[in-house]
Amino acid sequence: MANRAPTLRQLEIFLALSEHKNISRVAEALHISQPSVSIQLKNLTDVLGMQLYNVNGRSVELTEAGEAAVNSAREMFFSLDKLHIELDDLKGIKSGVLKLSVVSTAKYFLPILLGQFCKRYPLIDVELNVGNRQDIIKRFNQNKDDFYVFSQYPESDNVIAEPFLDNPLVVVAPANHELTKKMPISLTRLAHYPFLLREKGSGTRRCIDDFCKLHKIKLKAKMTIESNAAIKHSVAAELGLAILSSHTLDYMQDSSLAVLDVEHFPLKSQWYLVRTKNRNQTVLAELFHEYLQQEGLSTLQKIAKAKAQG
The missing domain is CATH 3.40.190.10 (Periplasmic binding protein-like II)
Known part of the structure; x- marks a missing residue:
C-alpha cells in the first residue's frame, strides 16, 4: 500500500484541511459529505504511511509529515496549472489564473491596472486576495500566489522585491x-x-x-x-x-x-512587487510583470491627471 501514489482528489482535500483546520468546513467548502472527506483523508494517511494530522476537539493540527505533504501538494498543483498555461501559450492562447495578494491600500490602484491587463488578455482569470499586512505575509510564507504587493515587504531570504510605484x-x-x-x-x-x-x-x-x-x-x-x-x-x-x-x-x-x-x-514610500524565489513564474505571471514594467505606471498617471483636471 505504501507504494501507491496519492490521488489529486486526496491532495486537494488535504490542502483544504490545512486551510480550514476542520473536517466539516472542508466538506462545506468542497461540496462533499463529511464521511467522504474522512475516508479520503484516511486513505491518504494509509498511502503515505505516516500520521498527517491530529484532531484537537473540533480543530485539526498538522504534523510535521502533514506540513511536508501540504508543501508537496502545493508544488504539484502549481506545476499542473503551469503546464496548462504553457500548453495554451503554445496554441497562441493567453489564459489561466493569475494569483495576486495585496495589502489593503493597494486595492485603490491595482484593480485599475488589472482592468487594462484583462482587456488585453480576456481569457485569463484573476484571483485577487486583499488583506492586512499580516494576512498577506502569511500567504507569502505559504507561497500561495504569483505576486504580492507591499509598501513594506517581509524580511526573508526567499523574497524578490522590485519597486514599481511611488507611494507618497x-x-x-x-x-x-x-x-x-x-x-x-x-x-x-x-x-x-x-x-x-x-x-x-x-x-x-x-x-x-x-x-x-x-x-x-x-x-x-x-x-x-x-x-x-x-x-x-x-x-x-x-x-x-x-x-x-x-x-x-x-x-x-x-x-x-x-x-x-x-x-x-x-x-x-514605495510600492513593491514581490514574489518568492522558490516559485517558478508562469507565462501569465511573466506577462503581468512585463505589463507593469512597460505600461502600468503610465496608466495610473493618466487616470490621476484626468481626475486632477476634472
Whole structure:
C-alpha cells in the first residue's frame, strides 16, 4: 500500500484541511459529505504511511509529515496549472489564473491596472486576495500566489522585491478644516490635532511611526482604524486628521477631504512587487510583470491627471 501514489482528489482535500483546520468546513467548502472527506483523508494517511494530522476537539493540527505533504501538494498543483498555461501559450492562447495578494491600500490602484491587463488578455482569470499586512505575509510564507504587493515587504531570504510605484503619504483633513487656511503647516502645530491612525503593523503605520521617531514628535492618536475607507469617512465627519497613501485619494472625486501642506510631507514610500524565489513564474505571471514594467505606471498617471483636471 505504501507504494501507491496519492490521488489529486486526496491532495486537494488535504490542502483544504490545512486551510480550514476542520473536517466539516472542508466538506462545506468542497461540496462533499463529511464521511467522504474522512475516508479520503484516511486513505491518504494509509498511502503515505505516516500520521498527517491530529484532531484537537473540533480543530485539526498538522504534523510535521502533514506540513511536508501540504508543501508537496502545493508544488504539484502549481506545476499542473503551469503546464496548462504553457500548453495554451503554445496554441497562441493567453489564459489561466493569475494569483495576486495585496495589502489593503493597494486595492485603490491595482484593480485599475488589472482592468487594462484583462482587456488585453480576456481569457485569463484573476484571483485577487486583499488583506492586512499580516494576512498577506502569511500567504507569502505559504507561497500561495504569483505576486504580492507591499509598501513594506517581509524580511526573508526567499523574497524578490522590485519597486514599481511611488507611494507618497499625505496629511488629510476635512475640506473645511481650519488648517486649510493656515498652510504651510509646521510639525509642531500639527501635533496639537487629534489623528486617526492605521493599526500597528500596517505598512502605513510603520512609516508614520518611523517618521515621528526621526523628527521626535508624538501624534495625538484619537482612534485606531483598520480600514482606509473608514478613516476617510471619519476624517470627513471631522473626527480627526489622518495620514494616508495618496493612492487612496488619487482615482476618485472627493470634495469632502483636503490634502494639507505640511513640512516634510508627503512622506516618501514605495510600492513593491514581490514574489518568492522558490516559485517558478508562469507565462501569465511573466506577462503581468512585463505589463507593469512597460505600461502600468503610465496608466495610473493618466487616470490621476484626468481626475486632477476634472
